[in-house]
Amino acid sequence: MVWVFAGSLSLPVAAQGVLLYRYVNAEGVKVIHHTIPPEYAQNGYEVLNSQGDVVEVVQPSLTDTELAALQQKRELEAWDKDLLKRYSTVADVKAAKRRRLGEINTNIAILRGNILNLDSQIAREQRRAADSERQGIQVPESILINIKNFRGEKAAAERQIEERRDEYRQAEDKFDKDIDRFTFILERREQARTSY
Structure with missing residues (x-):
């Protein structure tokens, strides 16, 4: 059953x-x-x-080369979409580049100002330490700690300047690529428009 x-x-x-x-x-x-x-x-x-x-x-699975080409195509499409959403003309991209690089330069200038101020504070503390030594007394611990802290802050500011310089170079490179790509997009659109 x-x-x-x-x-x-x-x-x-x-x-x-x-x-x-x-x-x-x-x-x-x-x-x-x-x-x-x-x-x-x-x-x-x-x-x-x-x-x-x-x-x-x-359908057959894509080869590694085909997958890489497809990924590159998708990345270009996303890049194009982003550029077209943010900018109307190449001049817009160039203006955005100037603004961004200007912001980074302002940040670097502020950091340089901080370093000059720290140099003054270090020099002042060193004078105080030298005065103590000339008077034959031990340099107060607070002065030594101040000098150490100010030097640490100066080193940190110098590192930040290097980071900002790297950021500047990266931003400049990115915007240059954006300008080239946006120019290409507009030229391609113009060719498509005139071919009809």
């Missing part, structure tokens, strides 16, 4: 039609089978019904 029941469950599946796979094997021969080996699945295949009709086509 159980076997009959189990057999009757499989009848509707057979009535619907068994799906087959058509793929090309390593010898270049088309094979039709009820399963497809994994090593052939990545090359693409067709799914057939019991009448031999193609019900689905599975």
Whole structure:
């Protein structure tokens, strides 16, 4: 009874039609089978019904080169979209570049001013230390701590200036690329417009 029941469950599946796979094997021969080996699945295949009709086509997997090209295409499309959203003309991009580089230069100028101030504070503390030594007394610990702290702050400000200079170079390079790309986009649009 159980076997009959189990057999009757499989009848509707057979009535619907068994799906087959058509793929090309390593010898270049088309094979039709009820399963497809994994090593052939990545090359693409067709799914057939019991009448031999193609019900689905599975495309081959992309190669590493094709995947890299697709990724590059998507990145360019995203870049183009971003540029077109932010700018109307090449002059807009150049103005944004000037503003950004100006901001970085202002930041560098502030840091340089801080360094000059720290140099003055260091010199003042060193004079105080020298005065103590000339009087034959031990330099107060607070003066030594101040000198150490001011030198640490100066070193940190100098590092920040180097970071801002790197940021300047990176921003300049990025905006130059944006200008070149935006110019290309506008030229491509103009060519498309005039070709109609």
